[in-house]
Amino acid sequence: MGANFPGAGNETPSVTTEIVTVSRGASVPGGIRLAAIVGEGQRVERIVxxxxxxxxxxxxxxxxxxxxxxxxxxxxxxxxxxxxxxxxxxxxxxxxxxxxxxxxxxxxxxxxxxxxxxxxxxxxxxxxxxLVDQGGADFTTGTANVGNGTIGSLSLVDANAPSEVWTVRVSSVLRDGYGDPIDGYAIFVVSGSVSGVILDGYGSQITWQSNGIAVSNSILSFSITEGATTFVEGDSFTIEVTSGSLSAGxxxxxxxxxTADLNDPEFFTDFDELQTKHGAASTDNRLSLGAQLAFSNGPPGIFAVQAAPGIPRRQSYVVEESASGGAVRDDLQFALPVGVLPDFDTNINFFITDPVTNTESQIIPNKVDFFDAAITASPDLFHFGAGYVFSYTVVQDDSVQKEGDDGVITSTGPTSATISSTVVNFGQDDINGTRTLQILAPAVNAGTYAIVSAADGILTLSDPGGFTDETAAEFRIIDSADSSSKILFTDDLALTASAILRVTVVDSKDADFFDVNWLSAYEALETVNCDIVVPLPSQTISAIFQVGRIHVDTMSNLKNKRERMLFIGAINGLLPGNVIGDTPAAVEDIGVLEGIQGDTVAEILAGNVEDLTDYGVQNSFGTTFRVVFFYPDQIIVQIGADRTILDGFFLAAAAAGFLTGIPNVAIPLTNKTMAGFAILRDRLFRPIIRENIAAAGITLVEPAIGGGTVVWGKTTTTSGFAEEEEISIVFIRDRIAKSMRAGFRGFIGTAESQTTQGSLMARAQGLMQGFISQGLITNFTDLQVGRDSVEPRQWNIRVAVQPVFPVNWIYIRVAIGLL
Structure with missing residues (x-):
């Protein structure tokens, strides 16, 4: 035998309260409320x-x-x-x-x-x-130099040296009896813009002499050799060092x-402390952005829950800025940045910008398994073979370090040539034994060539077959020491001339970092007592809202005893007809997710890209009184120095902050002005639209100075009961349930006595009177206390209460006439 009430199951000893709605009206909560905001965030740590x-x-x-x-x-x-x-x-x-x-x-x-x-x-x-490459050399010679000697054997001794510019200048020379400088006796002082002049162990300046002997000052080591013309005072060289090492300031x-910050509910009473953990508010950091709106409305504090993305992160890369219009191998290969490895199990999304209309459209080619060894070895089989049609894949290849399409090739001998570019800086880093230069077009010079030298930003190439002079050559610097991913197209996907190709990729390192429908985040909220849950997702928005509805309904049942409400709202782009339920919305128009313009390749090619979805609030949330849905679909919020358009559901965060700042839960949200945002005048609707929005269970907020005014704060229920429509009465319902549980908890575990029933009755009457004095209810009746007829260890308390109803309408009738 166990507890005898609906859904008891194997209930352990406890107090359970069930509040039911009576058709003539009554029920709901009261007291201090706490809100929980769920969103993505990012910790900011000032290391130095x-x-x-x-x-x-x-x-x-x-x-x-x-x-x-x-x-x-x-x-x-x-x-x-x-x-x-x-x-x-x-x-x-x-x-x-x-x-x-x-x-x-x-x-x-x-x-x-x-x-x-x-x-x-x-x-x-x-x-x-x-050392910074300065046009193919690690130093530059002073433009006013008289001597034409040079620096040799230059090396950087200290890997932790700071970024700075070193000046190597002649401080003195030894002259003969005729006053002419003597070869090999020029003295150079070396000074760094950060390190200054380095001193030796005796406190003397470390100097160099133009005698070809290498000297080190513990940062740089080099020698100086005289040329045909001897150095004189003031001659100089410049050496530049770049470094990650921190300089002063x-x-x-x-x-x-x-990882410890994820799904970790924490209560904050100060917005700055919240930002310290979860980062500054931004369009990407929706947790802190929602908290900004909440704290703008005076709450005692809020719970913050940082969630993982609802889906793996996609990053966008432009892999072709201006297509050649050809269909040879190089026109069908697109390198991703070094370090980006696409997830094997995820599709890549492709977007092409038409060079004439400048409009971007998506294509959905067939995916062929990535990193296929046969394709990697023979990519032409994929590009031009009959086995692959309208397809793409990814292979791993030597990394592309630099690339451009303005190369100027100049033949300098039977087996050599130079190449220069105005957009790519060729330098000493290109001469490391693992780098080669690949010319993609024109075909006459196409191939991969050894790099002989670099000087003044120009590379010298070598090939036994020689070179042909050419301009506008497309080229790449390839480094075999690193690998990078390369996207391959079949030739029927060749881009038109000047087209731009953008891709969005799920990196393999991001593939496992997501929380589908925020199940883990909602699960984390099961451990805390809160009254309002505000999810602020960036993708899979509707799915996360629906799981949130299930969460609050489940947590508010008799078993879980943690009553709460879900505050959500409209996605930017949803029109009144969409949320009322009169007109379905095309998901492409509201940008819920990228890459969903069509279900199949055939659908895309046929131009059928309108995926219509019913965003009607009553159809989605009409079965519950624990959801509040805010409209309009967009608000303006100050983020740093910028005013930014946000989805309308951010109103939920402002409302949560506003209501938790009101001690009396019986005060309705209707006709209250919230702060921290602005609403454009084009979101002010005609009376008939206002009425239809309210009739659909939507809480409409209209423009006000510095914020917005709530027309009617109501839940999404279609029950028609005032006790379930009014937000304030739902909170009264929950407050009564929580207070009754707390009031009778002390009786659990006590031994029954002759005074048990009387004590329970007295406690119940005291609680009822307390609810009246707190302004939660105006009356109660039918208070009954008795032992359960089936389970002798269970006592049942029944009572009917009348909540404090809000005043929503005042009807004034004035008779005018002769009296």
Whole structure:
């Protein structure tokens, strides 16, 4: 035998309250309310606010010791972190990062393509110092030099050197009896713009002599050799060093997602503290953006729940800026950035911009399994073979480091030529033994060639077959030391001349980071007591809203005893007819998701791209009184220095903040003005539209100075009962349920006595009187206390209450005439 009430099952000893709606009216909550906002966020950590420089910041090269810092190694505070979700800013500039596990133990260097590397344990290594290529040489000669000697054997000794410009200048020369400089005796002083002049152990300046002997100042090592004309005072060279090492005054800020921050409800009473954990408000950081709106309306605090994306993140890349219009191999291959590896199980979305109309449209070719060994070995079989039609795939190949289409090829001999470009900087980094230059077009020079040298931004190439002079050559610098992904098209997908190709790709590192329908986020909310749930998704919006409805209904049942409401709203682009339910909406017009313009390739080719969906509120949420749906479909919110258009469902965050700031839950939302946003005048509707919106169970907000005024705060229910339509009465319902449970909890576990029934009756009467004095109800009747007829260990309490009803209408009838 067990508890005897609906849905009891194997209920453990506890107090259960059931409130039912009577047809003549009554029921609902009251008290201080708490709201939970769910959204994507990103922690912001200021690793270094103002660097000391000179290698005195961060940790040592092992990433452990502070005392032996080198200015390049750092560690995040909240670890581990989520893969591919670290953005590092040096002095406000986003650096290009490489995710690489175990690099602290492995050591070594990494590609200069990246400004830093990191692992999921939060270890960060900034790029080592390197000499800056200055047109094919690591130094430049002073334009006013008299001597024509040169620098030799130049190398960078300190990998942790700061970024700076070194000036190598003649301070004195030894002259003969005729006053002419003597060859080999010019003295050079070397000064860095950050390091200054380096002193030796005796406090004297380290100097160089033009005698061809290499000297080191612990940062640079080189020799200086005289030329045909001897150096004189003032002759100079310039050497530039670039480095990730922090200089004095530099800042280093990381934006990342710590795994511990996900699905971790935390209550905040201060907006700044919330931003410290979840990042600054932005269109991408919807958690903090919703919190901004909530705190603008004076809540005591809010729960913040950071969720993973509803679907894996897609990143957009323009892989062809202006197509040649051809259909040869090189016209059908498109390199992705180094480090991007498309997920094997996910489609790539393709968007082509027409060069004439400048409009972008999507194509949906057939996907062929990625990284096929046979296709990788013989890509022409895929491009031109009969076995593949209207298809694409991805292969791994040597990485593309640089590319352009304005190459000027000049033959300089039977087996050599030079190539220059106005958009690509050729330099010393292209002469490392693993790089080659690939000419894609014109066909006469097409091929892959060895790079002999680089000087003044021009490469010298070598090939036994020789070269033909050409302009507007399409070329790439290929590095076999790194690999990159390449998209292949079949020839029936060849782009028209000047077309632009954009792709959106799910990186393999992002493929597993998502929370479908925010199930995990909602599950995390089951552990906290809150009254309002506000989800702010960026994709799969409707699905997340529906799962939210199920969540609040489930948590509010007799079993879970955690009553709450769901506040949501309209997606930007939904017209009144769409939410009323008169007209279905095309998902393409509201941009819920990219890549859903059609269900099949045939549908796309036939031009049938209108996927119509019913966004009628009553059809979606009319069965429950625990959902509040806000309209209009868009609001304007100040984000930093910009005024930004947001989806209308962000009104839910403002309303949640407003209601939680009102101690008396019986006060309705109707005719209240919320702050923190603006509504454009074109979202002010005619009376008949206003009435239809309200009749559909939608809470309409109209423009007001500094915010918006609620026309009628109501739930989405179609029951017609005032006790279920009014938001305030639903909160009264929940408050009574929670207060009754708390009031009788002390009786659980006590022994029955002759006074048990009387004590229960007295407690119930006291609670009822308390509800009246708190302004939650105006009357109660039929209070009954008795033992259950089936289960002797259960006592039943029944009562009917009349909630405080809001005043929604006042009818005034004035008779005018002769009295």
């Amino acid at each position: 606010s103002s660097a000391r420089g000179s290698g005195n910041d961060g940790l040592d090269s092992d990433g452990t010791t502070v005392g032996d810092s080198d200015g390049r190694h750092f560690k995040l505070t909240f670890v581990p972190i989520t893969s591919n979700r670290l953005d590092l800013f040096k002095n406000g500039i986003l650096l290009n990062g490489l995710e690489q596990s175990g690099f602290l133990l492995a050591g070594g260097t990494f590609s200069s393509t990246f400004g830093y590397r990191y692992d999921l344990d939060g270890n960060i290594e900034l790029q080592a110092a390197a 530099d800042s280093l800020v990381a934006h990342y997602i710590a």
